[in-house]
Amino acid sequence: MTGQEIRDFVERLGTFQTGPSSRNFFSTELPENAARRHNVTRYFEQMLERRPAVxxxxxxxxxxxxxxxxxxxxxxALISGHDPFGMFGPDNGYLLPPEVLTVPAEPTATVMWNVLADLDxxxxxxxxxxxxxxxxxxTQSNRTPSMPEIAAGTLFWQDLARxxxxxSVVAVGNIGHRSVTASGLDVPKIRHPAHGGKELFRRGLQDLLDTGAIRRSQ
Structure with a gap:
């Protein structure tokens, strides 16, 4: 993946038109979304250097x-720099969108990154x-994406994989698994870390790593 390919991918995110009851928080139509496009670009740049295999x-x-x-x-909390890998925060080139000051932290995100750090x-x-x-x-609520929404999102993760x-692709939870298998891939599914799933999520990843089903890096 090149820098231009990253920019092109983020541009596609920013111009995607979502349907009813769905928000494109990358949309180029709203100036406040520029910080989020910047942050996901920075994330891709960092991950490109780390050469993930999964x-x-x-x-x-x-x-x-x-x-x-x-x-x-x-x-x-993570985007502000309190992450176990030392990736995020203003010192690493990330911006803090205004909502950071008003929206409570999502607990599942912290669980995810702590488990990944424990497993190195x-x-x-x-x-x-x-x-x-x-x-x-x-808008301050969540719902399960519909099948048309899942279908619309498929090309994005497929392009990232390419x-x-x-x-290796690993599905995290039922919706992720539904998306990946609908594309014709047979992939492992592990428990989503939300709603008390931390230990099963950890065990699922650990088993895949221990058996060699997935690699840590390229």
Whole structure:
């Protein structure tokens, strides 16, 4: 993946038109989204240097997580620099969107990164639907993405897998698995870390690493 390919990918995110009850927090139509486009670009730049071999595909961004920060499975604490890998924060080129001051931190993001740090494993992270599906009229809520939304998101994770030369895709939870298998791939599924799933998520990743089903890096 080159710098131009990163910019082209982020531009596609920014110009994607979401349907009803779904928010594109990268949209180029709103100036406040520029910080999120900047942050996801910075994330891709860092991950390009780390050469991940694995792509984890989750469900969709939540209103307290990526919807605020622009980076998959992060929250305001992580993007501010309180992350176990030392990747984020203003010193590493990240911007703090205004919502960081008002929206509570998404707990699942912290669980995700703590487990990855415990395993010394840093895959590329993404979602089956990379925009924010919410309840009608309630932007500060979450909902499961619909099948058309999942289908619309497929090309994004597929392009990331191609651009980063990913060896293995792992589905995180049922929605991620539904998206990946619908594309014709037979991939492992592990428990999503949300709602008390931390230990099963950790065990699933650990088993895949221990058996050699996935590699730590290229």
């Amino acid at each position: 792509l984890l595909v989750g469900e969709a961004p939540g209103y307290r997580g990526m919807t605020v920060t622009g980076v998959p499975f992060t929250n305001k 494993f840093l895959p590329l992270l993404w979602s089956a639907y990379p925009f924010h599906p919410h309840q009608p009229g309630r 651009l980063f030369k990913i060896d």
